Amino acid sequence: MWLSVLISLALSILFVNQNRLLTFIEYRDNTVDLGYARYRGNRTFPSTVAYLGIPYAEPPLGELRFRAPIPLNLTRVSELSNGVLLHINELSQTRKQ
Numbered sequence: 001m002w003l004s005v006l007i008s009l010a011l012s013i014l015f016v017n018q019n020r021l022l023t024f025i026e027y028r029d030n031t032v033d034l035g036y037a038r039y040r041g042n043r044t045f046p047s048t049v050a051y052l053g054i055p056y057a058e059p060p061l062g063e064l065r066f067r068a069p070i071p072l073n074l075t076r077v078s079e080l081s082n083g084v085l086l087h088i089n090e091l092s093q094t095r096k097q
Contacts, residue, residue, distance in 0.1 A: 036074045 030041040030049040041049035057069035064070065 030043055031038050032041065032051055034054070039051060039054055041051040044050050055072050057072055058064060060067070060069070
């Protein structure tokens with residue numbers, strides 16, 4: 001009986017550690033490439049990566065306020081990124097200028 005308990009305990013420990021290792025390998029590179037820019041996500045939980053604030057349209061500032069969204073200026077984003085990972089605040093600051 002003790003042998004079966006020890007075997008099941010050892011197998012459960014191996015399974016848990018293997019699951020953690022696979023999670024780490026799967027999420028260690030938390031970047032997403034949209035074709036015009038690459039964004040780094042936030043690892044909020046061990047197996048969850050959040051990609052917040054990725055723009056889908058131009059910010060609703062000035063005359064764009066309370067209007068239908070206009071497409072994102074991909075040229076501006078591509079020039080700003082220049083192959084580097086972007087932080088969302090950089091895009092917001094260039095729009096205000």
